Amino acid sequence: MNTITERLEALRTEIRAERISYGEIAELQGLADHIDLSDVELLEWAGVPEFHEDDEDTRCWECRKAAAAAAVDEA
Ligand SMILES: [Zn+2]
16 A cells, blocks of 8 residues: 555655656655644655635635634634
């Protein structure tokens, strides 16, 4: 079984060994929505910004935290 979490950990291993490829970085970017918000190491490598440049972009850490908090409030 190869879950997304296992794949993220495999990519982290490549990062720490300083042998991650451009293809793997692109893969990490594609998995960005699955990275835990406390996981700064992978978020930075996936190119997820801490704050957004314009209101149309809601992929940054702050927007994702706000969305997660709103989801908890609704539950
Ligand atoms: Zn944002």
